[in-house]
Amino acid sequence: MLDRYEQVLYCSPAEFERRWAVAREVMKDRGVDLLVVLEGSYEGYSLWLAALRDPRCIILPAEGSLVAVVEDSVLRKKIYPAHPDIEFVGEFDPGLLKGRLGPGRRRIGFVHPEVLRADWYDGMVEALGPFEIVDIGIDLDASRVVKSEEERFLIGESCKLHEKLMAAVPQIVRVGRPVKEITDELIYTACELGSGGHFVHLFLMGYGPQDEPGGLEMGRRKYPGYVLRPGDRVYVLLETNGPGGHYCALGRYAVFGEPSAEMRKHWDMAVRAQANAARMLRPGVSVREVFDLNYAFIEGCGFTTNHQNYLHSLGFQYGERPYLNDPSETVPLREGMFYLAHPVIMRRYPGFDPGMADGVFALDTFFVTREGGIRTSDFSQDLIVLPC
Amino acid sequence: MDITKTMLEVWDGRVHSLSDGEKARRLAAVRKLLEESGASALVAIEMDKGGYYQWLTGACISERPSEEVIVVPPEGRMIMSLTSRLFSDEEQARYRKLDDHKSQDFRDDYTDNVPALHYRYVADHLGPGKKAGFVFLDAIRKNMRDYLFGSIPGLSLVDLTAGMERLKAIKSGEEIAIIEAVAGLHDRLFATAACAIRSGRLESEVVRELRARAYQMGSGGEDVTRTVVVDLSSSPEGDKASVEPLAYPGRRLAHGDRINLFVRCIGYDDYYGALGRCFVIGQPSEETRRLWALAVGAQDAAVGALRTGNRIADAMSAANAYLVENGIEPDESAFVYGMGYLIGEAPCPGTPSADMALEAGMTLAVAPRVSARGMDPFRCADLFLVTPGGARRLTAFPRKLVVL
Numbered sequence: 001m002l003d004r005y006e007q008v009l010y011c012s013p014a015e016f017e018r019r020w021a022v023a024r025e026v027m028k029d030r031g032v033d034l035l036v037v038l039e040g041s042y043e044g045y046s047l048w049l050a051a052l053r054d055p056r057c058i059i060l061p062a063e064g065s066l067v068a069v070v071e072d073s074v075l076r077k078k079i080y081p082a083h084p085d086i087e088f089v090g091e092f093d094p095g096l097l098k099g100r101l102g103p104g105r106r107r108i109g110f111v112h113p114e115v116l117r118a119d120w121y122d123g124m125v126e127a128l129g130p131f132e133i134v135d136i137g138i139d140l141d142a143s144r145v146v147k148s149e150e151e152r153f154l155i156g157e158s159c160k161l162h163e164k165l166m167a168a169v170p171q172i173v174r175v176g177r178p179v180k181e182i183t184d185e186l187i188y189t190a191c192e193l194g195s196g197g198h199f200v201h202l203f204l205m206g207y208g209p210q211d212e213p214g215g216l217e218m219g220r221r222k223y224p225g226y227v228l229r230p231g232d233r234v235y236v237l238l239e240t241n242g243p244g245g246h247y248c249a250l251g252r253y254a255v256f257g258e259p260s261a262e263m264r265k266h267w268d269m270a271v272r273a274q275a276n277a278a279r280m281l282r283p284g285v286s287v288r289e290v291f292d293l294n295y296a297f298i299e300g301c302g303f304t305t306n307h308q309n310y311l312h313s314l315g316f317q318y319g320e321r322p323y324l325n326d327p328s329e330t331v332p333l334r335e336g337m338f339y340l341a342h343p344v345i346m347r348r349y350p351g352f353d354p355g356m357a358d359g360v361f362a363l364d365t366f367f368v369t370r371e372g373g374i375r376t377s378d379f380s381q382d383l384i385v386l387p388c
Numbered sequence: 389m390d391i392t393k394t395m396l397e398v399w400d401g402r403v404h405s406l407s408d409g410e411k412a413r414r415l416a417a418v419r420k421l422l423e424e425s426g427a428s429a430l431v432a433i434e435m436d437k438g439g440y441y442q443w444l445t446g447a448c449i450s451e452r453p454s455e456e457v458i459v460v461p462p463e464g465r466m467i468m469s470l471t472s473r474l475f476s477d478e479e480q481a482r483y484r485k486l487d488d489h490k491s492q493d494f495r496d497d498y499t500d501n502v503p504a505l506h507y508r509y510v511a512d513h514l515g516p517g518k519k520a521g522f523v524f525l526d527a528i529r530k531n532m533r534d535y536l537f538g539s540i541p542g543l544s545l546v547d548l549t550a551g552m553e554r555l556k557a558i559k560s561g562e563e564i565a566i567i568e569a570v571a572g573l574h575d576r577l578f579a580t581a582a583c584a585i586r587s588g589r590l591e592s593e594v595v596r597e598l599r600a601r602a603y604q605m606g607s608g609g610e611d612v613t614r615t616v617v618v619d620l621s622s623s624p625e626g627d628k629a630s631v632e633p634l635a636y637p638g639r640r641l642a643h644g645d646r647i648n649l650f651v652r653c654i655g656y657d658d659y660y661g662a663l664g665r666c667f668v669i670g671q672p673s674e675e676t677r678r679l680w681a682l683a684v685g686a687q688d689a690a691v692g693a694l695r696t697g698n699r700i701a702d703a704m705s706a707a708n709a710y711l712v713e714n715g716i717e718p719d720e721s722a723f724v725y726g727m728g729y730l731i732g733e734a735p736c737p738g739t740p741s742a743d744m745a746l747e748a749g750m751t752l753a754v755a756p757r758v759s760a761r762g763m764d765p766f767r768c769a770d771l772f773l774v775t776p777g778g779a780r781r782l783t784a785f786p787r788k789l790v791v792l
Contacts, residue, residue, distance in 0.1 A: 001638045004621060005592035006613060008636045042452045072738070080633050114472055114531055115454040121530040180401050184608070188600035191612060192593075199610040203399070220395040223403060223606075 007197035009082075010244045011051050015150045016083045019048060023060055026139045032109030033101050035060040035136070039112045044316030047245055048144055051082035053198060057092055057120075061100035069096075092120055094127035101128065109136040138328045141321040145313040146336040151246060152367075155338060158242025159365065159376045161193045162250040165202075165238055166379055170386055173234060173254050178224040179204045186238070194243035201247075201318050206235035206358060210255055210263045213349045213356040230388035232256050233263060237363065239318045239340075247314040249340045250377060251363025254384040264383065266303075266347045266360040271381050273298050273343035274362045277311065281339055281366055281373030287311040287322060288329040294343055304346040306359060313339055314365065337368040338376075389569035389656060391606055397448060401608030403656045406446040410562045411498055414443060414555070418460050421551045427521035429513040430460040430548065433532070434524040438549075439729030442658045443556050445499055448609065449658065449729070454529070457505050461513040466499045473504035474535045480506040505532070507539035514540070521548040553734035553741050557726055558749040563659075564773060567728075567751050570655030571771045571782035573605050574663035577651060578785045582792055585647050585667050592638045594647075595620055602653045609654065617731060619650040619664075621764045626673050629764040644670045648764050650755065652731050660731050662753035663783050664769025667790040679758050680789040683768040686710050686756040687787075690724055691772060694754070694779035698746050700724045700735050707756045716758055723756045727771060750774040751782070 001008060027035055037058040040046035046055045046068070055068040065085045075090040089096065097108070106128070110116070113133050124131065147155060165186065172185050186202045207226055208214050210233035228234060232255070239249040253267060276297050280290045290311060298305045312323030315338070322328035333339075344359035362381055366373030394405040418430055435441040435456045441449055444458050444466065454472040461467070475483065483503055502509075510520050518540065522528065525547035537543055559567065577598060584597040599616040609615035622645045623629050630639055641647065650664035666680055689710035690703040708718035722737035728751060734741030735750070755769030768787055772779040 001592065001634045001636055004630075004632060004634050005590070005595045005618075005638050039452070039454055073732075112454075114529070116530050118528050118530040118533040119526060179398075180396055180608070181604070183401050184600060184603040187603065187612065188596060191596045191599070196612060198613075200612055201610050203401075205398075220397055220404060223391055223394045223396045225396045225398065225401075 002197060007194065007241070007245065008243050009047075009051055009197065010154065011082055012150060013083050015148060016051070018148055019144065020060060020066065022143050023049070023140060024062060026136055026143050027060075027062060027109050030109055030134055030136045030139060032107045032134050032136060033062055033105035034097060035109045035111070035140075036097070037111040038115045042317065043320055045111055047198075047316035050086050052079065059096055059100065062102075064100065067096055067100075092123075094120070094123040097124060098127045106131045107134055108132065109134050111135075111137040111140060138321060138331060141313075141328060142331045142334070145315065145320060145322070145338060146334050147338050147367075154242065154244030154246045155248060155376065157194070157244060158246045158248035161190065161195060161242040162238050162240075162248050163377055163379045164193060165190055166236065166250050166252060169236055169252075169254055169384055173204075173228070173236060173386065175228050175230055175232075175256055175388055178227050179207060179234075180223075180225045182228075186236075190238075190240050195240045197245060198241055198316070199318065200241075201239045203237055204234050205237060206233065206253070208232055211260050211349060213352050213358055228256065230256050233259075236384075239363075241316070245316050247316070247318045248376065249314065249318065249363050249365050250379060251342060251361065252379075252384050253360070254386050256386050256388045259383050259385060262347070266345050267362070267383050269298070269301060269303050270343065270345045270360045270362045272301070273303075273305070273345060274341050274364060277341045277343055278364075278366050278373035278375065281333060281341070281368045282370060283335045283368060284332050286330045286332055287324050287339075291324055298343065298345065306344050306346060308344050308359070310342045310344060310361070311339060313337060333368045335368055335370060338365065339368060339373065340365050341373065389566060391656075394606075394656065397608075400448055400610060401603070402448050402654070402658065403606040403608070404446065405566065406657050407562060410560060411446050413560060415460065415466075415498065417555050418444075418552070419462060421548060421555065422460075422462060422521055425519075425521055425546055425548055425551065426517055427519045427546050427548065428462050428515045428517075429510050430521040430523065431510060432458040432460070432523040433529075434527045437524055437527070438553070439556065439733060440523055440552070442729040446657070457532075458499075459505075459509045461509075467509045468499050468501050469503070469505040470501055471504055472529070474531060475504040475506045479504065480508070507536055510536065511540045514543070517544070518542040519544050519546055521546050523549050523552050525549065550740065554744060554747075556728065557734045557741075557744065558747050559728070559751055559773075560749070564749070564751070566657050567659050567661070567771070567773075568782050570653075570659045570661040571663075571784070573602065573607070573655040574651060574653060574661040574771070574783055575785045576605060577602055577653065578649075578663055578665060581649060581667065582790065585641065585649075585669070585792060587641055587643045587645075587669055589641050590638050591620055591622055591641065594641070598651065602651075606656055607654050615654045617652040620647065622647040623764050625668060625670065625676060626763070628762040641669065646672070646676060646764065648767060650767055650769050652727075652753070658729055660727050660729070661783065662727060662731075662755065662769050662771045663785055664755055664767045665785065665787075665790055666766055667792055669792045672789055672791060677789060679760055679766045680768070682711065682714050682716060683756065683758045683766040684787050685714070686719070686758060687754050687768045687770065690754045690756060691779045691781075694724075694746060694752065694772060694774055696746055696748055696774065696776060699743055700737060700746070700752070701742065703754065704737070711756070711758065716760065719757045719759070721757060724752055724754050727751050727753045746774050748774055748776050752779070
């Protein structure tokens, strides 16, 4: 347990050593002598490298201990290093880098160099003399997204959590309940099943009468939010972590009463489009290529789509690169990468403003294999039909 | 506060009620500070650090430290960059205007959302002195510093953090009313704690239930560990504390246990509250009663020193003097600190704001710990408002040992 009662994190010492070796291989390929990860909490680098979410900076030398720079307040608390070769310090000291760079070495690999503080940079120049900043974020992402056996096991556990939660939808998602109340119960149930310690990313969207537009928009509503009614559809989006900290995703529409023909038509197309995208999740193909081919497929079926980032990886965060609409989108996929796919089928509504449209999508996760993406869940891909 | 008249953020399920008048008040205060400092635009960065994101926009916090930079010009609408990007003139000329109202990034009607910072948002407002104010200037990123200095000849930056921290620390009547409601949320949460804390339950089950109950009352957000911050420990009455780390599934409560519960929960409008008490399942010993009374006494001693013009160090010293007089080790932790959009806002020990003079309208957590013989500490924690006549407790839960 973390802090006595938070989510259980599991990561074996051997797994850490594997990850550090992966990172060092990338460093070697890019000819850098040291890796500095900035803002590693957001995209899961900190958990991946050090099993701690808090570090402001992680320093991985070519050899020797990994250094995690944490806030003093974190250092004052009890920290249980997940591996004896993780060293925690309370302050970023450029001397830390100097001692870990070999003589004459001046190439430093960064993840998120754009957020390097000016005072840290100045201190580094003073301590190291001139040095070269090399952004190796995408290269590292392309390697860490290939999951190990241990990670695949934990992803499987996370996947089971999502299936259980989705199976509970008929009990939790009921007519007469406000969406806030339902979301809170989904979050609580997910935590009971082992989610937590980070973002518990679960919510309802696209709610309202099934043949009327709207519901996908964000923003504020009068408290307590929309109250579900007979005839409504509601999208249940589950994209949280499981015991061990790995994120997974599952999304389905629930409909109160009989789904309309239009609802079924768009949902069925969403499932077909997802299957088509998944079929192409093979080593050597990029997510941009998958998107472009799937775009043509959807249009060829007489539907339209949008440009949303519907192909991204997951790890210790629910959105990891390589992904669409990012410089990483052309990185070739590798066997064993873990991906989410949810192509969006745009839906317009007769009798309403033709400019108004929203999207219908099926959300599942896949492992990249030579035979194409293998779905990690066997949860039904039908609409969830609920009694009113 | 009438929750039925508030707004619910669809994205994160949090409750918002802040009036346009309050936001206008804050903006006017910032502009006055700018005028006094000779700066003509304010740039706020490091949104996860000071709570300025919420304070300036009335919205909930962003998830990524480097995201969002807010520029407050001397007049007109604020500009909020939604990313850490810095646009060249060419990129600025061709970007697509965001439709604020259809975006999850919608904040308010005082702010224009933009996809990246462009130097003209600052440069266009600079007076002859070319002086721009910064919040947390020490944390400015290298690329932003290079970009601004490279694009704006003669630019000088002035650190307005101290002035901004003071503005934020002194709460208005509207803010105090919201914080009182947040204190009430904590009172109600502790009223239900007796339902959650039962023999046979795991500590983790209790924590999860308390978080869920807080959400039912209007708390919310994806990150339950930061929206409802719970410190819970348990051990047999009079016995030593459990040795951590605890293996899964954690400790199970039993008859005869003492449970220490300290909750700091986001309530309404992203404001945090604080409440801490001890619960005993069964009958507490005389020693436990004595130590709890000392925890209350230490809090009283600290609160007695929460007078305008004093510092938080005065309050902590008073509490520690009381503990030492009663044969207890002083509490070396930071147990008096500002509360608002963050746990540990200004004035806060261990930060540059620690020496800020107390003023009426500041809200503070006072949570001294009584540690004895290796036992889990006793902590009496409450939320207080500094007034001209001394500190007033905003949480109302009885300061008694709770016997279950």
